[in-house]
Amino acid sequence: MIIAVLVAVLLPLGLYSYRSTLKETRELLDGRLAQSARTLDVLIQNGDVDALHKPGQGPLIVPIIGRAAEEQLLHTRTYEAEVGYQVIDMRGQMHLTTANFAQLPLPHTLISGFENYFFEGYGWRVFTLVDDAHGVVIRMGERDDSRRDITHALSVDLGLTQLIGLPLLALLVGWAVGRGLRPLQRLTQALASRAPGSRQPIQLEHAPLELLPVVDALNSQLERLEDALERERRFSADVAHELRTPLASTMIHLDTATSGELPAGTRSALSSAQQGLARLARRIEQLLALARLEAGAASGxxxxxxxxxxxxxxxxxxxxxxxxxxxxxxxxxxxxxxxxxxxxxxxxxxxxxxxxxxxxxxxxxxxxxxxxxxxxxxxxxxxxxxxxxxxxxxxxxxxxxxxxxxxxxxxxxxxxxxxxxxxxxxxxxxxxxxxxxxxxxxxxxxxxxxxxxxxxxxxxxxxx
The missing domain is CATH 3.30.565.10 (Histidine kinase-like ATPase, C-terminal domain)
Known part of the structure; x- marks a missing residue:
């Protein structure tokens, strides 16, 4: 039940945390794109945007080192191919672009904001910044698969936490509960091995404080039960002793009385008295036998x-x-x-x-x-x-x-x-x-x- 409660609580919390983390990650990445675009805009404001584009020539293209070149020349990944930018003027004339953004379609309307594009086999998240004061439009983009790698890493981290943490937590909780219930097992063994009629109180070594009142209550209850059974046994023995002797004595006197010469009516009355006493003795024996069984005296x-x-x-x-x-x-x-x-x-x-x-x-x-x-x-x-x-x-x-x-x-x-x-x-x-x-x-x-x-x-x- 404890494990079920933990799973019922932790799994929804994990799902909520995962969704919240993805949302925050997307917002962080979008914020980074917007910040990069504004940084580039400030740099352009302090330079000469017209110098970036010479008449009769195409836009200035910033080379991008591909993944193969990265591994061959730099022996490490720079992830340059996964980000890019464009600088265009208000007429749609491109002035500056990274190589991977050279084929990015121009926007239909010049409005600042985020858009999603798909070209050259990749999806892109693009932020467009329109600077009316300087007549510049800056487009900063990032590949979707790069974002997916980040979110995938986050999901794996969160998932591994659940997949590894929950079984480990189950083992630890099982061990803790088993250890906590061990005194109850010892109490069960002590009760099962207790001899009938024993007045020795149950004692548990190193019993937890929560269990001590239970042990004390059990000892008190067992003591009262033994007292009740002892009174029952004594009562049965006293009844047997006090009733059998006078019954037997009366039977002997009746036998003696009927051995002599008696009138027919007297003999008949004495015979009836003998039969009544015999029935009474039999009933007492049955009642005593039933009392001994009920009290457990016969099952010591x-x-x-x-x-x-x-x-x-x-x-x-x-x-x-x-x-x-x-x-x-x-x-x-x-x-x-x-x-x-x-x-x-x-x-x-x-x-x-x-x-x-x-x-x-x-x-x-x-x-x-x-x-x-x-x-x-x-x-x-x-x-x-x-x-x-x-x-x-x-x-x-x-x-x-x-x-x-x-x-x-x-x-x-x-x-x-x-x-x-x-x-x-x-x-x-x-x-x-x-x-x-x-x-x-x-x-x-x-x-x-x-x-x-x-x-x-x-x-x-x-x-x-």
Whole structure:
């Protein structure tokens, strides 16, 4: 942009300067012709003009050394052939002339001023001076090609200034701008290499004064952000600690209470209380998982993880729930190891919620299948069920928090897919909601780049 601005300013200025210089040069050359004519007129006034012309003889001709003679005799150029003059009287009788002006046509009218002539292969700029007092007409001329050489030299000088100066200026400006932005590059590198959770302020050596307020503002903002995240993490931990213990204690007391002989109404009420507490515990777990993902607590350090190992751990964790639900669960993996760059806790939450969500939407003795494969530079997670599925027009809304489909038979609160979506965003993953291959049910496909590029959320809808 700087170079474009310079070009936009300097080129018009150069053109204006060129035209102005040509005008001034022409005026200077015309002034020189007029001055030479007046000088010759003064010399003639102090002499005898009639002595210049003898009766019966032609005008007195001043010899001009041509270019060839110049180079041969004088070994240098005098440019005599490019200028000339005439002296004539008021009757048009020529008295004195240079050899190159001997054939110059006489003027039609005797008026002082400038004229342009073309004769003997050259254009001429001629100034005519009419001296009525002494009856003398002086004509002083200069060849146009001589003038063009001067203007050409000027144009070359001006053009070379632009042609050489602008690229040189572009290089210097580019170097200066690059040098000026080098502290910003160092700041970018410092921000990119900053470890998550670090409270070490950013420091730039030899930073320019203009950048110091930016660095101070960044350090202040990062400090406030870390404080907010720390409060969020502490809140999540406190909630987990303060709620899990009384919930677990209450569940134990209810189990103890229902182990004895109780009236049918009391036993039914206690059973309902147990189910309510179980749902409350599940909801708290989901809320805490979502809070950890939103606050970034689960993404402290990205590292190499084995997706198959994470899936096996999640399946082991959900084994009691799978056994109680009677769901026919299958796990398909084609490679023993499927490693990628990611966050283990977030991937575990993604798999756990996908499996639980599928379990809640299949009928009794329904089928849920988890498949892990690698396609090129991506890891692909497929969770397929034989439930009622989700119509295409409602698939975009299922990722909203607390949204529940009418076909859900579980005790969830519509947070599962929100957790899945956030975990996918942390890995730059793409989520696709597709029809199951059997034609009934839903297939949720998550495509995760193995390099683990963060924050590229995308939800696709389609049919296979």
């Amino acid at each position: 350090q990205r590292g190499e993880v084995d997706l198959i190992e994470i899936a096996m751990n999640v399946i082991d964790e959900l084994a009691p729930l799978l056994g109680e639900s009677g769901v026919d669960f299958a796990f398909l993996e084609h490679d023993g190891v499927l490693k990628l760059q990611g966050y283990e806790a977030a991937l575990a939450a993604l798999l756990r919620n996908l499996i639980e969500n599928a379990m809640h939407h299949v009928p009794a003795r329904g089928q849920v299948q988890l498949s892990l494969e690698r396609y090129g530079d991506n890891a692909v997670i497929d969770v397929t069920d034989n439930g009622p599925g989700i119509p295409a027009e409602r698939r975009a809304s299922v990722f909203a928090r607390f949204h529940r489909e009418a076909s859900s038979s579980g005790d969830g609160y519509g947070l599962g897919l929100s957790i899945v979506q956030r975990a996918a965003q942390l890995h730059g993953a793409r989520i696709e909601l597709l029809d199951a291959p059997s034609g009934r049910g839903l297939r949720v496909r998550v495509v995760i780049p193995l390099s683990g590029t963060a924050e590229a959320p995308a939800v696709s809808q389609g049919t296979v």
